Amino acid sequence: MNFSITSEERNSYLYMEVKGVVSDGEELAAHSKILYDKIGKLNHTKIIIVQSELLLPFDIVSYFDLVKDYINSYPPEIYHLKIVAIFSEENKLVGDTWETLCQSRGLKFYSFTSIEEGLDCLLMEDEDELSDI
DSSP states (O other): OEEEEEEEEOSSSEEEEEEEEOOSHHHHHHHHHHHHHHHHHHTOSEEEEEEEEEEOOOOHHHHHHHHHHHHHHSOGGGGGOEEEEEOOGGGHHHHHHHHHHHHTTTOEEEEESOHHHHHHHHHSOOHHHHHTO
16 A cells, blocks of 8 residues: 545545555555544544545456445444545546445445535535434
8 A cells, every 4th residue: 555645624524635556455445444544533424535646446346345345344323424535537437436336325425526516515415414403
């Protein structure tokens, strides 16, 4: 694994940036675990992860396994998170696949190639949030 993660707490969300290289499914799982651990320590439910300068594997099976791991191994609080990931244009297919797999399992995870569009989605009120008012 050769990547760096920085994070910054902003008004109503956590901003994270990841740069470097994730080579295979094993590194992808480790990368996600590190991100989730940081998210848990900072106690935010809205997170944007900018990884447009991260090289990712193109093995779709790795993303299926990753999402299966979210469901089977991560705490149930994962369902309360709204995560927007920003992918490079080169990784758009990877991002779209990850989003589809996550949402089909009830996770509020979204993929974009534009930070502005991603932030619009992240900060938009969810129906669940509105029903709590």
